[in-house]
Amino acid sequence: MTVNRAMVFAAGFGTRMQPLTEQTPKPLIRVAGRPLLDHALDLVSDVGATAVVNAHYLADQVATHVALRPEATLIVEEQQLLDTGGGLKNAGPILNASPVLTLNSDAVWAGPNPLELLNTHWRPNDMDALLMLIPISQTVGYSRSGSFVLDEAGRIAKDPDGLAYTGAQIIRTDGLADIPDRVFSMHQLWDRMIEDGRAFGAIYPGRWADVGTPEGIGLAEDMLRVADV
Numbered sequence: 001m002t003v004n005r006a007m008v009f010a011a012g013f014g015t016r017m018q019p020l021t022e023q024t025p026k027p028l029i030r031v032a033g034r035p036l037l038d039h040a041l042d043l044v045s046d047v048g049a050t051a052v053v054n055a056h057y058l059a060d061q062v063a064t065h066v067a068l069r070p071e072a073t074l075i076v077e078e079q080q081l082l083d084t085g086g087g088l089k090n091a092g093p094i095l096n097a098s099p100v101l102t103l104n105s106d107a108v109w110a111g112p113n114p115l116e117l118l119n120t121h122w123r124p125n126d127m128d129a130l131l132m133l134i135p136i137s138q139t140v141g142y143s144r145s146g147s148f149v150l151d152e153a154g155r156i157a158k159d160p161d162g163l164a165y166t167g168a169q170i171i172r173t174d175g176l177a178d179i180p181d182r183v184f185s186m187h188q189l190w191d192r193m194i195e196d197g198r199a200f201g202a203i204y205p206g207r208w209a210d211v212g213t214p215e216g217i218g219l220a221e222d223m224l225r226v227a228d229v
Contacts, residue, residue, distance in 0.1 A: 001124045003170050004049040005097035006115070007088055008040050010105040011056035011077050016212045025058040027105040028065060031211055031220050037065060040105045045071045047115045049101060052091045056081050084186040089176040098174050099124070102186075104167030108220050110227035111206015114168045121202045122170050128198035129171040129190060131156060133163035140209035140223045141216035148201055156194060156201045163201070166208050 014026030021029070027037035037053070044051045049071070055062035056077040066074040075091050082090050088102065099122075101115055114132045122130055133148055133156075142164055149162035175189055193199035207227070209220035 001122065002119050003097075003099050003101050003122065004047070005095050006044045006049045006051040006101040006103060007091055007095060008037070008044065008051045008053045008072070008103050008105050009084060009087060009167070010037055010040075010062060011054040011059075011081055011087060012106075013057045013081075014106075017214060020214055021057075023058075025055070025062055027053075027055075027062055029211070029217070031108055031217055032224050035065065036108070036211060037062070037105050038069075039108045040103050041069050041072055043103065043109070043113050043115050044101075045069075046113050047119065049115065051103075052094050053105075054082075054087045054091060080183065082183050085176070085179065085184040085188050086182055088171075088173060088186070089179070090182075092173060092176060095173070099128075099170050099172045102167070102169050102171060106211050107167055108209045108211060108224060109204075109206060110208070110223050111204065114166065114204055117202060117204070118168065118170045121200075123200075126198065127170075127200050128175075128193040128196070129169060129200065131190075131199070131201045132166045132168040132204050133201045134166050134204040134208050136164055138204070138207050139164055140207060141212065141219040142208075142210040150201050150203075154200045154202070155197055156190075156199050158194070163203065164208075166204060 010027040014021035145160040146162040149159040
């Protein structure tokens with residue numbers, strides 16, 4: 001089973017990226033000459049998938065850009081930011097699929113396409129979620145703690161000393177209907193899947209840059225430059 005519908009998260013305020021985001025939404029900040037959102041959508045198109053992109057802050061700019069990408073459809077969170085879980089739930093009628101790929105728009109990758117790897121490792125009979133994780137030593141511009149560890153079968157458990165979550169995953173969306181909140185984190189869905197033993201992880205073999213700050217842009221560009229040599 002190949003998952004070919006994706007959600008790209010692009011609705012945040014980009015507070016850590018100020019002052020660059022005072023007039024430009026973070027998904028349109030350029031890294032290596034291209035908007036972050038294009039780095040994400042290229043991964044989507046390269047695996048033959050289509051995507052829903054959410055927007056909130058400076059949504060008109062994001063809408064103009066998404067209109068240039070035939071593989072993408074925009075959904076605007078007009079009243080408030082819905083967080084990752086709420087954003088995915090809000091996009092459900094447009095995605096019209098389960099499972100789906102999800103991807104953050106504020107990261108770049110050096111190595112194989114993570115969405116292709118997720119599809120390669122996806123086992124629909126056993127999994128409700130498959131998260132792409134990475135050792136902290138392979139991250140660039142990432143200043144937070146880890147998120148998950150894996151057991152021998154590849155199931156995930158939460159651990160702040162573990163692997164970092166890259167923002168890429170395959171996840172079943174059926175359980176979103178049971179969450180009454182409008183604004184909520186993906187963790188609410190993950191917690192249920194972890195308890196059921198159906199949340200798994202795969203380890204990314206390349207490098208990954210978290211582009212959350214102005215300083216992160218140069219670090220990400222250095223990573224890509226080395227990868228191209």
